[in-house]
Amino acid sequence: MARPRKTGKLRTLAKFATTPEPPYYAVIFSSQRTEGDNGYRQIAERMVELASQQPGFLGAESVRGTDGFGITVSYWASAEAMAAWKGNVEHLAAQEMGKQKWYEHYELRVAKVERAYAKPSA
């Protein structure tokens, strides 16, 4: 289970998600941010906090480059857990803000993880 931690001012997850043996689900979210913050940072921080409290949340990994292109992958125990998060009222409002203000372009892909490997080996 990913543990939120304090890193500077931003509450973030550990870099690597600690996931169980497959199968489980991954939501791959690739996005290009618009210019300016427009309330993004505060809500993004809140979404990390809220997602990590959801039943079936396994962890997330996220990187954004200086050009505003980023990839966030969140991991979920079941299709039901993903659906519940997708329909969370506070998250729905954030999704709408994302479409309207924060992302110039995004691609969201829902995938079922079938195999996993690591270094160091688990």
Place this chain on the structure above:
Amino acid sequence: MARPRKTGKLRTLAKFATTPEPPYYAVIFSSQRTEGDNGYRQIAERMVELASQQPGFLGAESVRGTDGFGITVSYWASAEAMAAWKGNVEHLAAQEMGKQKWYEHYELRVAKVERAYAKPSA
């Protein structure tokens, strides 16, 4: 199909992969680089070129932060296409270099994409 393009000195793919309707496969590679280049950049560039020539390669998306943590997701038409790339001789040598020199830690997850959404809509 992702088109390699020149960006500065590094040959890279377009930021967003243009993928077909699901199902298809995703290889999610999260990694923490070691200090120093150790031949990484040149080989990474070569792997992008080589992967994009593989049958069944659909595209890739990649970001690395200034702290050396990165996520690369490559997309493949079939399990057979992924297996062929995994077993490519030049790629096998690069994988070994990755384990020995370039990555302090990595997680590689193979997943089947079941659904996809985008803004702007496809």
